[in-house]
Amino acid sequence: MQMLDSKEWKQGYTGRMNTQGETGMDTQELEQHLRELLAAKRLPSFIKSARYELGTDHIGEPAVRIYLEIEPEVATLLEKDKTQRDEYSEFCQNLTSKILRLESGYFPFIRMAEAA
Amino acid sequence: MSAKMLPEHLLEQARHLARRERTRPRQASLRRALSTAYYALFHFLIREAVRQIGHNLSEENFNRAYRWFDHGAMYRVARGFSQETVRIPNSKEVLIQDNPRGIQFIAQHFADLQELRHLADYDPGAIFVRADVLAMTDRVATTFLLWPAVKSSPEANAFLLSLLLWEKWGKRS
Secondary structure, three states: OOOOOHHHHHOOOOOOOOOOOOOOOOHHHHHHHHHHHOOHHHOOOOOOEEEEEEEEOOOOOEEEEEEEEEOHHHHHHHHHOHHHHHHHHHHHHHHHHHHHHOOOOOEEEEEEEEOO | OOOOOHHHHHHHHHHHHHOOOOOOOOHHHHHHHHHHHHHHHHHHHHHHHHHHHOOOOOHHHHHHHHOOOOHHHHHHHHHHHOOOOEEOOOOOOEEEOOOOHHHHHHHHHHHHHHHHHHHHHHOOOOOOOHHHHHHHHHHHHHHHHHHHHHOOOHHHHHHHHHHHHHHHHHOOO
């Protein structure tokens, strides 16, 4: 696992793009929470790192996209191991719930990405 | 013949597509798998909604009611019901105070999959990982298993009704 530095965290950040002006907290506060939730020590061992982008979903509502990066060989193992996939899904589910409880107005979309 | 088992068959097809290539999966297969997994859940929710709200409809009318549902409206409902506290659209009023975790899970997964389907079908730059696609199909299967345990709750009824009438909750006269 590796900790992301602040430069990487900002990579792909699109700024506030709220079509309705309905977000419940400013993006700085949300980003602070995201940094805490995605800290390396909180990630399951098979996830190498995490990053996020703030933007909108396909209907223009505020969205935060979270990419959980894993090594290709780990991805291959996950394909074969449903127990580990369930652990991954549970982590995603908990993360989604924690972000939704913030009532920021940003809906979380969590995806796996292969680490470069 | 009606398509009463359509959701289950679509899920089976999504899993087949996700595992179509033995080694390096084609992005086309993973994209179609995600899109198919979304449609499995889309048809599942519609089937259950029509069964529960219009349980004694004739097959002809069941099929008519089936066509009332709209992707965009269902997505907005799913975003709303993903929360512990469900609010009436365009209002601060609370519709459901303690939305059960099962309903939240189903709603979150529907919203998640519809967003993914858009990426899979329309974004040529998106790259998908097979393990993630398989996890998504696992979650559709979990939704199918979870539904019988939550469907009798008042919150499940509110969720299903909302799939058709979401904007009406705020109507006062």
